[in-house]
Amino acid sequence: TGLPLIMLSPLVALLLGMDVYGWKIMALTLLLGTPALGFLAAPGVGLTAGLRRGGVLLGILVLPLSVPVLIFAAAAMDAASMHLPADGYLAVLGALLAGSATLSPFATAAALRLSVQ
Template identity: 75%
Template sequence: HWLVTGVPLIILSPLAALLLSLDFNGWRAMALTLLLGTPTLSFLGAIGVGLTVGLRRGGVLLSLLVLPLAIPVLIFASAAMEAASQGLPINGYLAILGAMLLGSATLSPFATAAALRITLQ
């Protein structure tokens, strides 16, 4: 899923940076936050899909389940972009996004499998 959605976003990030009039540091911050944030959002979405796979109208419930989990990723990514635009270091924000990625990559398969087991019983 991430290869189809996340990688094209990262590839098109220089064009987006040009359209947003970002300098090199802004583009670098955008590319790094996309690189760390989009797989995290995909992993979190997989957990939500595992919970709603058997429901007929699970789209609304999926949004309600995944959105609160996605908010911290969006907050830290936007804070990194803001810091980069002001010339401040973004290492802390990227470290937190990386920790979220590692945590979601580690725990998401187990949570998704458990959600599928519960849903399909």
Template identity: 60%
Template sequence: MIASIFPLGIGPEATVLRQIAPGIIWVAALLATLLSLEAMFRSDFDDGSLEQLILSPYPLPALVLAKIFAHWLATGLPLILLAPLLGLLFGISGWPLVVLLITLLMGTPALSLVGSVGVALTVGLRQGGLLLALLLLPLYVPILIFSAGAVETAAQGLPADGQLYLLGALLALAATLAPIATSAALCIRMS
């Protein structure tokens, strides 16, 4: 919804819309992730099932990874499914649209993974949403830069391999470290 409002405010000029489209779509992904992150562990914390999750005989990082995957299914996947429509709305087609989909496939899971660490640190706080945004926005900037830059580079007809490789490296790093860091933060927060 956020992305569909921008053409109304900016105007119908196709070149301007095509230029700012990657940034708009990625800001929409960032907002969708940020607004829903606080709920990732909130209900588990409130009803006490988070303690049961920590005491479970199963490895906590695997359980945390499952919760992160469920969060991504609820926030990232719908945006990926809507991305072709949003791309056409902004005049993106062909290879830049494919690059946009690739960046969303790699970047939105990274947003959820990195966000889970911040959520684990702020779970149970009264105004954790504001603190969560302050913690996570600096960590989200590289994902945003590489993703929007890859689409912009592809739109100019240049190879976007460098940005895609760096985005893939960020995803691999987040997928490796975030479940462990989230588990440790949850254990510390609950003790």
């Protein structure tokens, strides 16, 4: 889970010399991005559940899906480091989280049905 990452984010922000605004944006990107990545990975795990060496295939399936989350989280951190508003990037991350949370259970169920057959 991403809870330990979020709890350690003040320490990381202190070590990186970030201000309070940068730390808040980092905590929000972790709060929105980590569950979104988990929801995006779930259908891939369902597809590779019955395979012996499914780890490589899982990486190939999930990595392209995780790129938008990483891009918008990095853009939000870049905007925060320049003291610009990061609301738009956080809104897109929230939309990605909402979309992945909505569609992931159906995609995972379909993937598990396919892997069982």
